[in-house]
Amino acid sequence: MQARTDAVTAAMDDIRKIEVDLGVTREGVQAIRDRLVKLSSHRELFPSADFPAPGSDDEQSSFLYRLAQDSDDRFALYAQSSRGQVETPVHNHTTWAVVVGFDGHEHNRFFERTADGVNQVDDHMVEAGTGVAMLPDDLHSIHIDGPALNFHCYGLALERLDGREYYNATEDTWKIFKGISGIREGRTDLQSC
Ligand SMILES: [Fe+2]
Numbered sequence: 001m002q003a004r005t006d007a008v009t010a011a012m013d014d015i016r017k018i019e020v021d022l023g024v025t026r027e028g029v030q031a032i033r034d035r036l037v038k039l040s041s042h043r044e045l046f047p048s049a050d051f052p053a054p055g056s057d058d059e060q061s062s063f064l065y066r067l068a069q070d071s072d073d074r075f076a077l078y079a080q081s082s083r084g085q086v087e088t089p090v091h092n093h094t095t096w097a098v099v100v101g102f103d104g105h106e107h108n109r110f111f112e113r114t115a116d117g118v119n120q121v122d123d124h125m126v127e128a129g130t131g132v133a134m135l136p137d138d139l140h141s142i143h144i145d146g147p148a149l150n151f152h153c154y155g156l157a158l159e160r161l162d163g164r165e166y167y168n169a170t171e172d173t174w175k176i177f178k179g180i181s182g183i184r185e186g187r188t189d190l191q192s193c
Contacts, residue, residue, distance in 0.1 A: 001188040004045040008187075011039040012068045012075050015153070019096075024155070029096045029133035036077075036100040036151055037131050046079065046102060051149055051186065053083035062086050062144075065186030069157050076157040079149060079186055086144040090118050091166035091177065092137055095155035100131035104148025108132050111139040111167075118167050126150060139167075158183065 015032050022028030040046070054060050062082035069076040079102075090111050099108060110122040110132075118139060124132050134140060136155075154161070164177040 005187070005189045007039060007042055007045055008068050008077065011035055012070075012077065016075055019155070024096050024135065026133075026135065029098060029135060032096070032153065033098045033100060033131040033133040036098055036153055037129060040100050040102050040128070040151055043102075046149070048081075048103065048149060051079050051081040053081040053147060053149075055083075060182070064152070064158070064180075064183045066183050067151075067186045069187075073157040073160050074155060075153075077151065077153045078158070078183065080152050082144050082148045084144075084146065086142060086148075088142045089166040089168065090139050090141045091164055092139055093134060093154060094136050094161055094163050096136060097134045097138075097155075098131060098151075098153045099126050099142075100151040100153075101127040101129065102149045102151060103128065104144065104146055104150070106148055106150050107143040109141045109143070111141070113139065117169070117172060 014035050018028055018031045018035065022031055051065050054063055061084050062080055065079040065081065067077040067079055099106065104127070106126040108124050108126055109120050111118040112121050124130070126132055158180040162179055165174050166177055168175050
């Protein structure tokens with residue numbers, strides 16, 4: 001547990017420095033992604049037993065475990081553990097965002113805004129050893145089918161992202177995500193207190 005705390009702390013220290021050195025730029029978020037890929041290569045630090053996915057009785061199909069977050073809510077890292085199908089609408093984040101794979105597959109699709117909605121411009125299958133990096137206005141959607149564990153990192157904690165837009169394809173309109181709740185504590189240094 002201490003080894004995980006130390007590895008996560010070292011990664012987040014580097015990520016803070018990357019943001020200072022490179023800013024919130026394409027180069028900067030890609031460097032953050034690469035640092036998190038390096039963290040995720042320490043496979044022994046993240047046993048699946050520590051991040052159980054929801055059971056069949058749970059309403060949710062995925063749980064978020066908080067692994068890091070500064071006292072001012074910046075630099076938040078989560079492990080997302082999912083059991084089955086997870087689909088998100090197209091959305092932005094209003095802060096930089098990085099997804100890195102660990103177990104399973106998370107299909108990320110990328111979009112641009114158009115006059116009448118969104119248009120897919122790219123996609124990437126996030127799996128162990130790979131990741132994607134987004135600037136605050138970048139648009140993506142997530143598609144998971146099957147058990148998966150992935151790392152999600154944001155410039156600001158998810159509970160603070162109260163202006164994230166998503167595209168409601170049924171109503172053909174942009175809406176604001178409701179606040180996220182139910183994040184589980186995954187910081188080993190806090191669990192032991
Ligand atoms: Fe996202």
